[in-house]
Structures are given as structure tokens and as C-alpha cells.
Amino acid sequence: MTNSAARSPHPAHGLGKGRRLVPPPGPRRVLAAAQLSNSVGDGAYYVTSALYFTHVVGLPAGRVGLGLTVAWGVGSLVGVPLGRLADRRGARGTAVLLALATAAAVASFLVVRGFLPFLVAACVYTSAQSGLAAARQALLAGLVPAGERTGLLAHLQSTLNAGLAVGAGLGGLALHAGTRGAYLAVFALDAVSFLLCAAVLLRLPPVPSAGTGHVRGPGVLRDRPYALVTLLNTVLLLRMPLLSLGVPLWITERTDAPAWLVSALFVLNTGAVMVFQVRMSRAVTGVASATRAIRRSGFVMLASCAVFALSAGAAPWVAAAVLVAGAILQVAAETQQSAGSWQLAFDLAPAGRTGEYQGFFGTGVTVARTLGPLVLTALLVGWGTPGWLLLGGVTLAASYAMGPAARRAEERRVPGVGSVPSAGAGSGVRRGQAAGMPAG
Structure with missing residues (x-):
């Protein structure tokens, strides 16, 4: 990253020296804040979930593994239709709804006590997570010019890792305590983190949807x-x-x-x-x-x-x-x-x-x-x-x-058909055209 935006042909890569790890104000920083808010909860969830499901919920480890494998398989299948929904109905609204759905799924883990309820909750969780990832990318595409997206995604990846590290530390405290209450607190934290993510995403400007008849092919x-x-x-x-x-x-x-x-x-x-x-x-x-x-x-x-x-x-x-x-x-x-x-x-x-x-x-x-x-x-x-x-x-x-x-x-x-040549690939498309792309 260069020290001055004036010296960089790509503003997303040319943040000031003091902002190397923080995107500039506006939609980029809001997207980073949304990433940080739920990644802290996710970090705590990742390090405690296996022991929670086996020690607190009481499920055999084999069933937990089977349930999560099935759930992520379902999540991978619904990612495409949920991404299409974000394109056609609006990326911001879809992302907010899927963040709320993720929060509800995590909260449901607090009360599940059998394999079938666990499997249903896990499928909702993975489906909402897969759809949320696609909706966020559609939202980013509608708010950030084409030549600046990779730079912002790099910032978001750094933010994600920072949040996961903090969350993993909090999860470690729960593991050290080893009590049912500590595990429940971690899952409550993760649910709240997705509620906060939804609230942060609402601060973004709406992005025009493609509509049901706009895209052909x-x-x-x-x-x-x-x-x-x-x-x-x-x-x-x-x-x-x-x-x-x-x-x-x-x-x-x-x-x-x-x-x-x-x-x-x-x-x-x-x-x-x-x-x-x-x-x-x-x-x-x-x-x-x-x-x-x-x-x-x-x-x-x-x-x-x-x-x-x-x-x-x-x-x-x-x-x-x-x-x-x-x-x-x-x-x-x-x-x-x-x-x-x-x-x-x-x-x-x-x-x-x-x-x-x-x-x-x-x-x-x-x-x-x-x-x-x-x-x-x-x-x-x-x-x-x-x-x-x-x-x-x-x-x-x-x-x-x-x-x-x-x-x-x-x-x-x-x-x-709506194809946009890649920025920086000699396409001759002006940056303003790329910036005006509809969501998705």
C-alpha cells in the first residue's frame, strides 16, 4: 500500500500511512465494521462449539460431525439461490435478513437438546452464513468501484482475522472455565454479534437491485x-x-x-x-x-x-x-x-x-x-x-x-448482458461506469 492516495492509481490501495489497516470513512469502513462485529463472535464460537455440542448438549462426537457435514452441504447448495435473491431483491436488505437469521440460528443452539433439532438449527445456520457471504459480496460490488474491490477485500480479511483472534481469546476463557454458563455465554455473544452486524449493515446506502427481468442468459x-x-x-x-x-x-x-x-x-x-x-x-x-x-x-x-x-x-x-x-x-x-x-x-x-x-x-x-x-x-x-x-x-x-x-x-x-471488463486489463472502461454497477 502506498503512503499517499495521490501516488496510487487505485484509491483503495493508496490509503494514508496512518490508515494502512483501516479503510477510509464511508461504505468501506462500514463494511469493515460489520465484518469485525460478527467475526469476534465467530472466533469464540469456533473454539468452543465442538465441546459445547458434546459436553453441554450431550451429542456423540460422531453425530456432531455428521450433522455439521450435512449442514454445510445444505449451505453450499443454497448459496447460489440466496445470492440470486440478493441480486434481484436488493443486497443490503437480503444481507440484513440473513444476518438476523444467523443470529436466530446461533441463539437456537442454546436450547437444542437432541440430534434432530441440532441438525435443523445447523442447516439454518450454514444456509444463512452462505447466503450472507454472497449478499455481502453483492453489496460490496454495488458500493465499491471494480478496481478497488480486491484492496477492500484485503482489508476485510485483515479485519476478519483480528476479530477471530479476539473471539478465540474469549472462547479460550470459556474453555478454561469449563462451565455450562461459560459455554452459553459464548453462544449468546455470537448471536448478539450477528445482531450488531445487521444493525451496522443498515448504515450502508441501499443499492439498486437487478430486478427479475434485468438479467438474461x-x-x-x-x-x-x-x-x-x-x-x-x-x-x-x-x-x-x-x-x-x-x-x-x-x-x-x-x-x-x-x-x-x-x-x-x-x-x-x-x-x-x-x-x-x-x-x-x-x-x-x-x-x-x-x-x-x-x-x-x-x-x-x-x-x-x-x-x-x-x-x-x-x-x-x-x-x-x-x-x-x-x-x-x-x-x-x-x-x-x-x-x-x-x-x-x-x-x-x-x-x-x-x-x-x-x-x-x-x-x-x-x-x-x-x-x-x-x-x-x-x-x-x-x-x-x-x-x-x-x-x-x-x-x-x-x-x-x-x-x-x-x-x-x-x-x-x-x-x-451486463458484463463489465476487468479493471486494469486494458478494457478501456471508465472507472465511473464500473462504480455505477447495480448490486451483484
């Missing part, structure tokens, strides 16, 4: 080039459970490094994303720069996997140093891949359909969270060093394939 499910980009991004997202599952299992079962390093690497990742995500997103302004960033991330991820593999069999503190080096490379790959994928998700979607397309693109996160643990466990714990190298090789191949896939998706966008 096949839906996102028939847009094969965009589907291919989404599939490749899903492969790249398989690294999501790496620091929460893959590396911890690797450290404890394949290396002599101290077990507490698991926590240290997680803190390192969270802090690095908070500090460097905005900086890494500076140069990503269009399809071409996004695919370059993703290609670079593939090389860095391959190097990270190779370094992680070297920790096996080393002396404890040597292994620890190698693991830290691998984690630094991993977060460098993560921040570049994130910036590139955000840009592609917006630039390759037709105007007026961002909510629908973002709902589909977001299913990659759900798939990665579902399949990632299985893939990483098999590769890293089962295969060891060859598994690390295979993971890095697959990531590099997917990152290279993203270039031609994104170019084909860009070429397939049909003028006159």
Missing part, C-alpha cells in the same frame, strides 16, 4: 468457464485446513518438534495475514494481474510443502526452525492466492449477478473444508514426504491452469 451453473475457475480455486483452497489439521498432525506424528509449536504457527499465520494481506493485494487490479499472483502463489506453495517435508527426522529445534520457515512461505502463498481469487470472482461475473456468482464461487470454501481434512490426512500423515510434494505439485498445476481458464471465462462474457 443462463445461470451460473451453466457457465462452464466460470465453473472451471471455481473448481481450480477449490483445489487451491485445499490448503485451508493445513494449519488447523495437517501441520498439527505432521508435527505430532512425523517430527520431534515441540507440540506447542502448533499454536505458535497458527498465531504466526493469523498475524501475518492481518499485517500483509493488504500489501500483497496492491498489485492485483484485473484478470491478468490476478492470474500472475495465483501462479506465483503456486510456486511459493510448492516451496512451502518441500520445506515442511524437510522437518521430518530433524532434531527438535532444527525441525521447529524448518517448520517456521515453511509456515512463512505458506502464508505468503495464501495471501497471494486470496488476492488473485477475489479479483477473478468479481471480474468474471456479469454485472447484476455478483450475488449469484459469488454464492457459487463460495461453495469452493465449503468443499475444501469438507474434503481438505481427508486429503491432507491421507497425503501428509499417510504418505509423508511424497505426500507433501504431491500436494505442492497439484497446487502448482492448478495455479498454472488458472491462467488459461480465467482468460477463457473472460472471453466468454457476452457484451450487452
Whole structure:
């Protein structure tokens, strides 16, 4: 990020020196405040939910896992229609309603005492969360010019990590107390955080909806080039459970490094994303720069996997140093891949359909969270060093394939249907035109 907006052709990347971690006043800062408000509650929820459902609700761990798997499967299916609803009925109103629905679902966890009520509540929760993510992206698209969205998304990612870190600390206090009241307080906090998120979103200006007759052409499910980009991004997202599952299992079962390093690497990742995500997103302004960033991330991820593999069999503190080096490379790959994928998700979607397309693109996160643990466990714990190298090789191949896939998706966008050429890609579209896009 440059120190002066006057020196940056992209205002979102050119915030003043004192605002490097805070977006400028207006809709950008309101969106960041909404992100912060619910991420604190989510952070507390994530670290306590498994023990709450098993120890307080009394469900067997296997049923909790099954219920959450089914629920996230349902959530991934409804993301597209809820995103389409945001496009056609208004992104702000839809986002507010889905934030309220999420709050209600979390609050219902306070009173569920059986598997079936838990499953219903979990399905409502995941559906509302998936739809809320798509509606927020449609809202962002309607309020922020095309060339500035990746910069803002980088700010939002940093805000998300900060909120999750604070929430995780509060959840840790509840875990330390270990009482039913402490767990209930965490879930109440998460419900309130989504109520606050809804209130903050109401401060945003309304964004015109596309309407039921404005958008023509096949839906996102028939847009094969965009589907291919989404599939490749899903492969790249398989690294999501790496620091929460893959590396911890690797450290404890394949290396002599101290077990507490698991926590240290997680803190390192969270802090690095908070500090460097905005900086890494500076140069990503269009399809071409996004695919370059993703290609670079593939090389860095391959190097990270190779370094992680070297920790096996080393002396404890040597292994620890190698693991830290691998984690630094991993977060460098993560921040570049994130910036590139955000840009592609917006630039390759037709105007007026961002909510629908973002709902589909977001299913990659759900798939990665579902399949990632299985893939990483098999590769890293089962295969060891060859598994690390295979993971890095697959990531590099997917990152290279993203270039031609994104170019084909860009070429397939049909003028006159609301398609907007990507900012910074030599399209010649004025910034004012992009800024006037309808929601979605």
C-alpha cells in the first residue's frame, strides 16, 4: 500500500500511512465494521462449539460431525439461490435478513437438546452464513468501484482475522472455565454479534437491485468457464485446513518438534495475514494481474510443502526452525492466492449477478473444508514426504491452469448482458461506469 492516495492509481490501495489497516470513512469502513462485529463472535464460537455440542448438549462426537457435514452441504447448495435473491431483491436488505437469521440460528443452539433439532438449527445456520457471504459480496460490488474491490477485500480479511483472534481469546476463557454458563455465554455473544452486524449493515446506502427481468442468459451453473475457475480455486483452497489439521498432525506424528509449536504457527499465520494481506493485494487490479499472483502463489506453495517435508527426522529445534520457515512461505502463498481469487470472482461475473456468482464461487470454501481434512490426512500423515510434494505439485498445476481458464471465462462474457471488463486489463472502461454497477 502506498503512503499517499495521490501516488496510487487505485484509491483503495493508496490509503494514508496512518490508515494502512483501516479503510477510509464511508461504505468501506462500514463494511469493515460489520465484518469485525460478527467475526469476534465467530472466533469464540469456533473454539468452543465442538465441546459445547458434546459436553453441554450431550451429542456423540460422531453425530456432531455428521450433522455439521450435512449442514454445510445444505449451505453450499443454497448459496447460489440466496445470492440470486440478493441480486434481484436488493443486497443490503437480503444481507440484513440473513444476518438476523444467523443470529436466530446461533441463539437456537442454546436450547437444542437432541440430534434432530441440532441438525435443523445447523442447516439454518450454514444456509444463512452462505447466503450472507454472497449478499455481502453483492453489496460490496454495488458500493465499491471494480478496481478497488480486491484492496477492500484485503482489508476485510485483515479485519476478519483480528476479530477471530479476539473471539478465540474469549472462547479460550470459556474453555478454561469449563462451565455450562461459560459455554452459553459464548453462544449468546455470537448471536448478539450477528445482531450488531445487521444493525451496522443498515448504515450502508441501499443499492439498486437487478430486478427479475434485468438479467438474461443462463445461470451460473451453466457457465462452464466460470465453473472451471471455481473448481481450480477449490483445489487451491485445499490448503485451508493445513494449519488447523495437517501441520498439527505432521508435527505430532512425523517430527520431534515441540507440540506447542502448533499454536505458535497458527498465531504466526493469523498475524501475518492481518499485517500483509493488504500489501500483497496492491498489485492485483484485473484478470491478468490476478492470474500472475495465483501462479506465483503456486510456486511459493510448492516451496512451502518441500520445506515442511524437510522437518521430518530433524532434531527438535532444527525441525521447529524448518517448520517456521515453511509456515512463512505458506502464508505468503495464501495471501497471494486470496488476492488473485477475489479479483477473478468479481471480474468474471456479469454485472447484476455478483450475488449469484459469488454464492457459487463460495461453495469452493465449503468443499475444501469438507474434503481438505481427508486429503491432507491421507497425503501428509499417510504418505509423508511424497505426500507433501504431491500436494505442492497439484497446487502448482492448478495455479498454472488458472491462467488459461480465467482468460477463457473472460472471453466468454457476452457484451450487452451486463458484463463489465476487468479493471486494469486494458478494457478501456471508465472507472465511473464500473462504480455505477447495480448490486451483484
